[in-house]
Amino acid sequence: MRGAAMSLTAAVRGFVVFLLSVSVMQGQSDWGVTYPSTPICALERSTVDITCTYRYPSTASHQTIEVQERLWFTKGSNREPVDLKKDSDYTNRVEYHCDEKSCTLRITDLRERDSAEYKFRFITNHTLGGFTGSPGVTLSVTVPDLQVQVTRSWTQGELRCHSSCNVPDNPSYVWYNNGQKMDGETSSSLSVSVEDNGSYSCAVTGYEAYRSPPVYAPKVGPLSLTPTGEIRENSRVNLTCSSDANPAANYTWYKNGKPLNGKAQLVFSSIQSSDSGQYYCTAENQLGKRTSESVFIDVEYAPRFPSVYAEIVEGSSVTLTCSSDANPAANYTWYKENEDSPKASGQIFNITDVRPEHSGNYYCEAQNSRGRQNSTLNLIVVAGNSTTIMHIIWPTVVVLMLIPLLLLSLWASWTQFRKKKTLSSTTKPHEPVELELDSCPDYENISDTAAKTEYPDEQEDLSDSCPVYGNI
Numbered sequence: 001m002r003g004a005a006m007s008l009t010a011a012v013r014g015f016v017v018f019l020l021s022v023s024v025m026q027g028q029s030d031w032g033v034t035y036p037s038t039p040i041c042a043l044e045r046s047t048v049d050i051t052c053t054y055r056y057p058s059t060a061s062h063q064t065i066e067v068q069e070r071l072w073f074t075k076g077s078n079r080e081p082v083d084l085k086k087d088s089d090y091t092n093r094v095e096y097h098c099d100e101k102s103c104t105l106r107i108t109d110l111r112e113r114d115s116a117e118y119k120f121r122f123i124t125n126h127t128l129g130g131f132t133g134s135p136g137v138t139l140s141v142t143v144p145d146l147q148v149q150v151t152r153s154w155t156q157g158e159l160r161c162h163s164s165c166n167v168p169d170n171p172s173y174v175w176y177n178n179g180q181k182m183d184g185e186t187s188s189s190l191s192v193s194v195e196d197n198g199s200y201s202c203a204v205t206g207y208e209a210y211r212s213p214p215v216y217a218p219k220v221g222p223l224s225l226t227p228t229g230e231i232r233e234n235s236r237v238n239l240t241c242s243s244d245a246n247p248a249a250n251y252t253w254y255k256n257g258k259p260l261n262g263k264a265q266l267v268f269s270s271i272q273s274s275d276s277g278q279y280y281c282t283a284e285n286q287l288g289k290r291t292s293e294s295v296f297i298d299v300e301y302a303p304r305f306p307s308v309y310a311e312i313v314e315g316s317s318v319t320l321t322c323s324s325d326a327n328p329a330a331n332y333t334w335y336k337e338n339e340d341s342p343k344a345s346g347q348i349f350n351i352t353d354v355r356p357e358h359s360g361n362y363y364c365e366a367q368n369s370r371g372r373q374n375s376t377l378n379l380i381v382v383a384g385n386s387t388t389i390m391h392i393i394w395p396t397v398v399v400l401m402l403i404p405l406l407l408l409s410l411w412a413s414w415t416q417f418r419k420k421k422t423l424s425s426t427t428k429p430h431e432p433v434e435l436e437l438d439s440c441p442d443y444e445n446i447s448d449t450a451a452k453t454e455y456p457d458e459q460e461d462l463s464d465s466c467p468v469y470g471n472i
Contacts, residue, residue: 047106174202330368
């Protein structure tokens, strides 16, 4: 068995990182080696210290145990290892610092090819020979792999330079804004103003060539609309919002200023005319919010059931008007039932001087590039009558105004007739009219006809003896 405690330190250009270690017991009896519990990561050109602890019994089989040799290796077998000090890949770059219970391996000027599993072996004077701690500890040598972590608080953004690989305690950093070095900024954190259009990156001092990817607010690109060109009702339509952003952006779509959903793509599996409108999107991350340009979606569809109505015009003329909801706008054609040739084209159809041959059913056809539809309501035009679908108001008013005049005329005629009839009934034929006169008849009050017919014999005598008062 093997067991002991081991610690690890990694030195990077003068900085030392102390790594947490735990005990890992291996082997049998009191024999053992303990390594760090986690893999080790170090930067190229830096120095790393790997320390282990080992243990062995003081005596075995009445023999005092003494350590005669200690070594580290990555090549060879556990019983026949290749000592790092004799490995040409590590010439002049390896040092051992060992005592009776621990041993530290120091590797300087680290290179990427130094990434390997490192094992420690100690050899004693006992007949059992030596002991190798296996498995060993893993070392990864890499360039700085930095990321800028972003958090947001109101109008401020907090940036933190983070590495997936262990770097020295309290290292010095370099910050960049839009590619330019920011003077005086050397800590791992940086506060920036949101919406300032900056692009920020960081690096560890001494490793400026290995900058982190920049972080920045979204840069929104043009909206993508498929299909392009005409958009037909019931077709599939995709609207895509894209942006260049780090951290990645969240999207929100708007129609006529009202929010819709939070996805980068807006999908209409079967677009309807009600979906027509002005669309745009916003892209937002912790460093800002940007709005795209808008695009207008114009959904085209066939005419909707056209309607027909008529307007009566003075002079016995009829105006028929056809209307329909359509996109693009519909063209209209008028037909008379049982006739093949159209009667007229256009939204309005005028029939002037209505005659009997105009009687019949009329309808309109609305047509555009998406389809056609006939009117659902037919108009019956009867010659001589102003028949219409609309309520006929003004003819009724005229008739109501004429009725009093007609009644007044009839009353006057009846009154005159009654007077004549009364006069005729009071003067019987061949019956003398009794007139009360002082000396001569009052010829002014006797009609000419009555005088000549009622008094033919007296007319001559009277005319000779009485004065003439007028023409009788």
